[in-house]
Amino acid sequence: MTSGSIGSAQAPTYRLLIKMCSYEFRLGCRSAAWRLITALCFVYGCSIGHVDGRGAGAVAYAAGEAGQQILSLVAICWMSMLGIREMTLRTRTIVFVKPQPCEQIVVVRFVGGLLQALSFLVALFLGSVLMRLIGGSSISMLAVFPLQLFRAGAVLFFASAASFTLAILSESVIAGMLIGLYIVLTVAGKSWLAKFYDPSPIQNVGTYCAFGVALLCLTLRLFARKRRGSAKPSPWIATVGLAALLTTGFQLFYMIRDGHDPHTHSNPALDLMASQDTNMGGTAAGFLLPDQNGNPIGVTRFAGKVQIYALWAPGDPDSGLLLAHLKSIQSKYGDRGVQVVAICLSADNSTARTYALGEDLNYPVVTDWGTIDVPEKLAASPMASAYRTTNLPFVAVTDRRRRVVDLERGSTCYDGPALDRAVETQLQREPR
Amino acid sequence: MICFASSQETQLKVEINNLTKEYENGVVGLKDMSLTITDGIFALLGPNGAGKSTLMSILSTLLEPSSGTALIDGFDVRKQKHEIRRILGYLPQDFGLYPVLSAYETLDYMALLCNIQDPKERLDRINGLLERMNLTAVRDRAVGGFSGGMRQRVGLAQALLNSPKLLIVDEPTAGLDPEERIRVRSLLAELAGERVILLSTHLIEDVQAVADRVGILHKGQLRYVGDIEGMLNAVRGKVWEIDARADELPTLRGQYLETGLIREGSRLRIRVAAEKVDRPGTRPVEPNLEDAYIWLMREERHP
Numbered sequence: 077m078t079s080g081s082i083g084s085a086q087a088p089t090y091r092l093l094i095k096m097c098s099y100e101f102r103l104g105c106r107s108a109a110w111r112l113i114t115a116l117c118f119v120y121g122c123s124i125g126h127v128d129g130r131g132a133g134a135v136a137y138a139a140g141e142a143g144q145q146i147l148s149l150v151a152i153c154w155m156s157m158l159g160i161r162e163m164t165l166r167t168r169t170i171v172f173v174k175p176q177p178c179e180q181i182v183v184v185r186f187v188g189g190l191l192q193a194l195s196f197l198v199a200l201f202l203g204s205v206l207m208r209l210i211g212g213s214s215i216s217m218l219a220v221f222p223l224q225l226f227r228a229g230a231v232l233f234f235a236s237a238a239s240f241t242l243a244i245l246s247e248s249v250i251a252g253m254l255i256g257l258y259i260v261l262t263v264a265g266k267s268w269l270a271k272f273y274d275p276s277p278i279q280n281v282g283t284y285c286a287f288g289v290a291l292l293c294l295t296l297r298l299f300a301r302k303r304r305g306s307a308k309p310s311p312w313i314a315t316v317g318l319a320a321l322l323t324t325g326f327q328l329f330y331m332i333r334d335g336h337d338p339h340t341h342s343n344p345a346l347d348l349m350a351s352q353d354t355n356m357g358g359t360a361a362g363f364l365l366p367d368q369n370g371n372p373i374g375v376t377r378f379a380g381k382v383q384i385y386a387l388w389a390p391g392d393p394d395s396g397l398l399l400a401h402l403k404s405i406q407s408k409y410g411d412r413g414v415q416v417v418a419i420c421l422s423a424d425n426s427t428a429r430t431y432a433l434g435e436d437l438n439y440p441v442v443t444d445w446g447t448i449d450v451p452e453k454l455a456a457s458p459m460a461s462a463y464r465t466t467n468l469p470f471v472a473v474t475d476r477r478r479r480v481v482d483l484e485r486g487s488t489c490y491d492g493p494a495l496d497r498a499v500e501t502q503l504q505r506e507p508r
Numbered sequence: 509m510i511c512f513a514s515s516q517e518t519q520l521k522v523e524i525n526n527l528t529k530e531y532e533n534g535v536v537g538l539k540d541m542s543l544t545i546t547d548g549i550f551a552l553l554g555p556n557g558a559g560k561s562t563l564m565s566i567l568s569t570l571l572e573p574s575s576g577t578a579l580i581d582g583f584d585v586r587k588q589k590h591e592i593r594r595i596l597g598y599l600p601q602d603f604g605l606y607p608v609l610s611a612y613e614t615l616d617y618m619a620l621l622c623n624i625q626d627p628k629e630r631l632d633r634i635n636g637l638l639e640r641m642n643l644t645a646v647r648d649r650a651v652g653g654f655s656g657g658m659r660q661r662v663g664l665a666q667a668l669l670n671s672p673k674l675l676i677v678d679e680p681t682a683g684l685d686p687e688e689r690i691r692v693r694s695l696l697a698e699l700a701g702e703r704v705i706l707l708s709t710h711l712i713e714d715v716q717a718v719a720d721r722v723g724i725l726h727k728g729q730l731r732y733v734g735d736i737e738g739m740l741n742a743v744r745g746k747v748w749e750i751d752a753r754a755d756e757l758p759t760l761r762g763q764y765l766e767t768g769l770i771r772e773g774s775r776l777r778i779r780v781a782a783e784k785v786d787r788p789g790t791r792p793v794e795p796n797l798e799d800a801y802i803w804l805m806r807e808e809r810h811p
Binding site for chain 2: 089091092095096099102103106107165166167168169170171172173174175176177181302303304305306307
């Protein structure tokens with residue numbers, strides 16, 4: 077007769093938990109639904125990566141956006157159904173009479189489900205990367221994909237944790253899917269909602285991941301309490317849950333009060349930047365904003381150069397074409413004293429880096445920190461306010477003393493000779 | 509070599525005292541029930557809704573009793589659930605399996621839930637159980653495509669993974685074809701050696717085939733507890749066979765407790781249980797378990 081560790085009270089090894097997670101993963105991956113969604117994600121990823129005129133940066137950003145918006149809804153449905161799986165399959169009666177503690181059962185189920193949801197995201201990104209590789213992007217340009225994958229993955233984690241928690245605690249798939257409604261409203265542009273619920277900017281990832289962990293700990297604490305008998309839940313649940321909850325509460329408080337970048341919104345410099353009034357012939361708006369590497373850049377750095385300030389936003393398709401055009405201008409006129417600076421209007425701090433590296437841009441891309449990512453984007457951006465523009469893309473060309481000599485809006489920024497002509501004219505006036 | 513006997517040599521005792529379960533909708537599943545189960549196969553017999561599954565669920569720690577106590581090997585089902593789960597194997601009446609997993613994977617996952625950490629030990633146990641349950645040939649097939657009998661055998665195998673001291677099987681033969689029913693009964697009889705088996709059924713033949721002791725449950729209360737011989741003794745001398753015409757049947761049914769009927773041409777041979785039958789053409793016969801069961805379950809209108 078064999079003997080051993082059967083039903084022993086000792087804590088299970090990591091190997092056992094990993095094995096359980098792998099089974100949970102397999103349970104989903106063998107379903108027709110998983111295969112279909114994964115295939116669709118791959119095809120969609122290919123379609124994102126195949127669009128002409130998009131470089132690796134634009135593709136990576138678009139894949140990240142699709143991942144965090146569309147796939148978070150998919151993940152919500154997926155995890156909601158996972159939350160009630162034992163009830164649907166009637167496996168509770170054989171699973172819950174086993175000696176494995178509730179916490180382990182719930183954790184491995186969540187991890188398995190999350191891995192399934194993340195595999196959709198990976199399929200989407202693989203499709204995009206493949207198309208970019210075929211399209212000629214270099215490996216170094218593709219290095220921006222992991223950043224966007226991480227950003228979208230973090231959003232998926234939060235969406236999964238929230239929906240799984242609601243579904244498993246209420247034993248209702250509908251309750252889990254309520255989180256989806258929340259995201260739909262946010263994506264639909266309800267600015268009041270986006271102000272305090274928007275896990276998509278990379279700077280909010282920590283808050284929402286902590287929120288997700290807090291929700292999961294709540295589930296571990298509350299789920300199937302009667303099943304425990306007099307056994308106490310593991311102390312780490314309360315410790316981790318409390319820490320995560322405090323972190324979330326603290327950060328959400330400031331986020332709701334001040335917006336997504338509390339430190340920038342309480343910065344009077346942003347108000348000063350927004351209060352500038354830049355017109356033709358006047359001095360171009362000054363700023364001190366972080367570039368793609370996080371280093372602050374101000375207008376004084378480009379003193380004595382013909383400067384081109386380009387306002388763009390990642391959601392605007394014209395902006396992608398503008399960035400490519402500015403790259404050729406910088407190459408063509410850079411050694412004659414022309415400096416291009418792209419000002420990115422995005423609440424997400426990863427955008428500038430993604431585009432700068434992915435599109436292999438040869439000029440600095442600064443992030444307009446004050447941007448709140450809502451449809452009224454331009455009204456909410458200090459630099460757009462300074463230039464009094466309601467149109468993107470927008471380009472201001474200055475002379476070597478930073479006085480505005482030309483303003484271009486919309487497609488004229490990149491389509492046609494207008495911008496090149498303005499630069500040529502200025503260089504003829506001020507060769508050095 | 510793998511042995512499917514209980515991992516402990518000492519016999520287990522199930523002690524149930526004044527156990528009551530009242531559901532939220534007011535339905536009483538168990539009413540002040542007391543019972544002690546010590547060894548062999550104890551069969552709980554009763555009609556649907558008698559409270560068998562309620563008792564099984566309470567003993568398997570899935571359901572909380574409203575009042576009373578139930579101790580399994582000295583562990584309280586309310587408070588020491590984890591300790592009970594370590595020595596318990598449970599095959600529920602209504603259970604599902606993960607349809608996309610194979611028989612082997614299903615058992616491997618269940619073994620992980622049993623905290624069997626050593627991969628070699630898991631493999632040996634699962635292979636042994638698959639062999640025992642005659643599932644080796646289909647070990648890599650998804651259980652979603654299994655017949656009812658095969659599913660039942662997978663269910664039984666998962667209940668045995670931790671070599672339980674107490675095996676609870678709830679209606680294991682319900683819905684199975686005769687061949688599978690016999691196979692499951694044989695397995696239960698084989699498994700009874702070193703462990704206590706609590707078998708719930710509404711089929712007399714299950715009891716006859718495997719049970720050492722029987723409890724008859726009706727409307728949440730025990731009507732009888734004892735061995736099969738005792739059950740038969742309870743009705744011995746009270747079972748009669750009456751030769752009658754077909755048109756007499758309604759009248760006889762009103763007078764006596766019918767336990768069986770055989771048609772022979774235009775005549776009927778009606779089997780009844782009664783203290784006394786005053787009627788020509790009536791003869792006493794040896795009782796069987798069906799007679800005993802119906803006699804013990806009789807309502808007051810059939811004295």
